[in-house]
């Protein structure tokens with residue numbers, strides 16, 4: 001459903017992405033891994049429209065999105081989270097989702113919002129102030145809930161497990177599996193925690209210095225010499 005065709009992104013003299021060709025299928029969960037600075041977040045930015053591509057194409061269900069602004073891509077079905085949770089201050093949890101739904105879907109759908117609140121475990125906090133009352137795990141759940149409220153066909157999750165302790169991670173992974181099953185949305189997960197990637201993702205893609213160096217089932221990909229080499233001297237944290 002999403003196709004990246006020889007995508008290139010440059011920051012001055014730095015090739016943050018070079019010739020990246022990658023597809024994700026309807027309803028799939030794909031893991032995106034690679035050392036720090038490999039270009040993972042830049043790839044999300046190229047898909048969601050936050051950075052300009054210097055070359056290549058980005059297509060969603062055959063439609064060329066390469067030169068579309070962010071809000072148009074959101075309307076077409078690209079939802080994303082950011083590494084640092086960004087709740088809208090002064091609004092309740094539910095109001096945060098209403099705003100996200102308006103941005104992405106254009107119309108209010110309370111039944112969908114209720115399902116999102118239930119599956120992300122936020123229903124009991126729906127009427128509380130989002131920014132001031134939520135602990136980190138719930139702020140991260142809200143980040144996912146906001147992205148889901150935009151009604152995405154493809155959900156981009158950028159290190160949503162970072163900063164959570166082991167039990168919190170496991171709960172979060174179970175929550176992600178539940179929402180994937182319920183909404184049937186395709187998901188790309190950026191995550192440094194390889195155990196989490198193995199649990200969540202039947203397929204993984206590896207970036208190194210802006211290039212896609214491997215893709216396939218995690219157990220095979222993680223044994224490839226080029227993948228092992230790219231992590232040498234770069235700790236896989238988390």
Ligand SMILES: Nc1ncnc2c1ncn2[C@@H]1O[C@H](COP(=O)(O)OP(=O)(O)OP(=O)(O)O)[C@@H](O)[C@H]1O
Nearest residue numbers: 011014015016034035036037038039040041042043
């Ligand atoms: N706005 C920007 N301006 C200049 N350089 C940038 C910008 N954004 C990213 N870069 C550079 O592009 C490269 C890729 O960065 P990116 O954040 O995509 O990597 P990453 O794989 O997501 O890293 P991490 O795992 O640390 O989050 C890095 O060298 C980074 O310093």
